[in-house]
Amino acid sequence: MLEDKPASLYSPPAREQALGALANATLDTLVVGAGINGAVAAAALAGCGAKVGVVDRGDFAGGVSSHSSNLAWGGIKYLESGEWRLVRKLCRSRNRLMDAYPSTVREIRFFTSIGKGFRMWSVFVWLGALLYWFMGSCRMAAPRYLTTGKIRQEAPVVAAEGVVGGLEYSDCYLYDNDSRFVFNFVRRAVDAGGLAANYLAVEGLEWLPDQSCWRATLRDRVTDRLMSLNAKSIVNATGPNTELLNESIGVATEHRHILSKGIHLIVDRVTDAAKVLTFFASDGRLFFVIPMGPKTCIGTTDTPVDDPSVGVTAADRDFVLANANALLNLPKPLTSEDVIAERVGVRPLAVAGDVAGRDWVQLSREHQVEVDSERAFLSVFGGKLTDCLNVGDELVSMIADLGVDIPNPNARWFGESGSGCRAKFMARAAAMELDKLTPDSASEPLSVRFWRRYDRAAFDLLDDIAADLTEAEHVLTGAEYTRAELRLIARREWIVDLSDFMRRRSKVSQVVRHEALLKDPGLEELASLLVGVSAAQQVAAFRG
Template sequence: MRSTLTPESRLADLESMSDEHGLDVLVIGGGVTGAGVALDAATRGLRTGIVEAQDWASGTSSRSSKLVHGGLRYLQMLDFHLVHEALTERDLLITELAPHLVEPVSFLYPLENRVWERAYVGAGVALYDTLASVNGRRRRALPIHRHLSRTAMSKQFPDLRHDAAIGAIRYWDASVDDARLVLTLVRTAASYGALTANRTQVVELTHSSVGAVTGAVVQDLETGTRYTIKARHVITATGVWTEETESLAQSDGGLHVLASKGIHVVVPRESIRGDVGLILQTEKSVLFVIPWSRYWIIGTTDTPYEFDPTHPVATSADIDYLLDHANSVLAKPLTREDVIGTWAGLRPLLQPGTKDGTSSAKVSREHTVASPAPGMTVVAGGKLTTYRVMAKDAVDFALGTRASAIPSITDRIPLWGAEGLKAVKRQGPALSAKYGWTRATFDHLTHRYGSGLSQLIDAVTAQEDLALPLEHAPAYLRAEIHFAATHEQVIHLEDVMMHRTRLVYEVADGGLAAAPEIAAIVAEVQGWDDDRVAREIASYRSRVEADAAAAREPSDSEAIAARSVASDISPTVALPETGANAQST
């Protein structure tokens, strides 16, 4: 079994998916849920393939709040089951499945009233901690909450305005690099035999003579080649594209999904003095101020979105909304000049009920699994934290009575990089001394790769200059770019800038200064010529500049128009409005 993903493995996997043997399960959608489905199916011993129209995690799953949490606000809705489920998954990720990727982070909940609010909020957070403890484990994964006085609060967050709160409650959740979680899930699925192909779009679903879905026709967006894949079960996890995918099924059934836009802004760590995060109630949602590496993430918004879901962008009004709400409690107000990056993501919100003729299992308040046509399963809704549960429910639903014979085991499958993590961390002093790395650099590497760091060390041993930081993005090593090109199915420069690293929003120029060096490293590995390098850099520059222009516009319509100036480097194929053209088999 393998976990090395390359452009060559991608082509080989497309050939294997379309061979005469067919698949047990074809997964459509390479976000966190689809990647989770692929891992669940593969670890049940099913012949599994997964395709994604763009890059892995290119949709909502790289544009979240980067949090793994139970959803404290759901306690106000008395949804104890949902919170308990999410907290159980949070702690499972921290302790067993992905301790390298998922890290504890604490938040302050500022209090304005000394008596009733401290009692009310304190009871809610105490219940939150209690639900986290009821998970069958002998010890807690995270510390229990604490009540803080104004003085203690100020020590934890000096830049919280003195008159903004009389004290706070400090509680714990966790953070994650969402795109790296998705990529790690895909790599783990591949290590158990899953076939994987990004930049591959489903353009048709195939059907039997009685209307059952029997597979799909996919198009390699890099070459234009089409492949017909036979599959006993097709499972789609396409988020805000759910209804578009369902339209290929020659059925009126399925799920209703609406998009809600949430944006985040990034400011340097030195812009705010604080050691913990903040959570604030707003009139529309909650606002997080999240400590993350060398900067802060502030989000989010919650607004209806009715445009093309491919490239949502932050508007000037969105950014001002977040800054205004953050400034309401900060001693030193932030300005637009503090913002070094933004991103916008779309939440796939399930609407009540299903379309006519749809069998479904509403297994959670947050997600639903349905079958709009025989042979096709759709899973939608949910949140990043509970991706594993969603995946399990989707595969169980697709298998029907067979599920009990081959139950899910993903609660006991560590993700790539998790096994041997403690041993690798103990090598930190020796490795750092050998290669001249700081403690922060080594922690950065183990957080991203876990025990898989040994594979980067192998590359550095063979090519010593890979141990050096990038000239214009020194938080990353040259080895990380080399590894992305050799192991992480990078097809384009933007894959590295947006999803293998976070340079698109964590430096003020979107990583443009570092792009030539990064492109040169990828080119040496993958054989790009000078013309290809120039095209890749030009395409990425156009994307960054278009996003920046969009962020200066006041409304979604104007921002989308500004963003549309940049063309996609591998554009998707326009699909028919219905499944009338689907072929029979």
């Protein structure tokens, strides 16, 4: 779902600087859309030396990329439909992410229960998991078969009545939220010399054949001012809105999107087990109970829709709650009163031709890129976070094939800074005894959290805290963000509206009840640190 709220009156200095550089610029590539596909496109192109800009009419990662299950998994469900090539590809992509982002993309065990009457014997499901492990190059802990007794013993929260067996296998999850992971690719692009702006809408695109470039007209949704720029190529990475942009400029493609709505409900933690509990819901689809720090994320649904602007309906909520109550042993049934937050978005599924008669649930998330070579226009369809590095690599290669100069096509454009940089950070943090300042309510040491969230920019946090120890204090109750972090975010992360921080750069609004945030004594200070002179206005709007 693409947020289309009224424009804020605040534009931070970093954003204003980017807007000034974008106005009248001549780019190698303009990337339209800053979800996962657009973010990796910008990071890859900038990292390989191209002059690139990435814009989004909403916030970075404000649509599909902020509503996932926070999982980076190899697509085990596609084994059932025989898509072995896709599964192998996704497993390799998952492993690559895990290697590149060891602080963020982590192995987690999936604990799966199989009920009586399921469409295949539980031992066959385990054999499928064993094949999945081999297809993933045996990089993680091996799967194991679970008897009903083992399930009762190791996961008493699972309602074992009617369960005939199960299995445990490994995949990956994002330690922080999906939208922060996506934003860090945008930040990576900027650090490599790219330009980025949120709340900057593409009003028009015109191909100039005599100059062999595109003329883009853009509107700043904060100030309503217009600007224009030229670009040798365009990447349409607008997710579920891809066809709308293509139709507006007469680009025809073989592929199109069909949309699947998925929702998750976030509740207080239902089990201390640090595992993803996996079931097959009443309609036969995968159903997850996912650890989320002190909370639990439950879902998802898979409902065909025509419009990307979706919301959680009472039927959606009832479906998730009913399945959770049926599949889990809980002290009392979950009700809508237990829901802290909801996540809802659409999955754009790339299809070509007639899909009538195909099993909706088995349609894959594999991405497709189509190229209009005459006008240097690329359209990205489908895709999932797990496969994002491949998308970036492919787009660099395709744009080079169009004749756009890519100075360093083999450059490494992704990943955390090297182990030497991390060791230097940790040594300095230890020397100043940073972790002794970790608030008692924190779930991990400050040094670990700072490095994972901000990579080498975390050195700035050490400077700020060394100058003033109160910079290491948390500002909001129940949200692990220090004053130093909020100052860094204000400088580097284009916070236009409080929701940009609350929902996307962080998961505060997903783990803290809105009523509690409204009463939190630190809300005004947080707003002041993030949005400066517009703090009072934005707090008033947030309180509604």
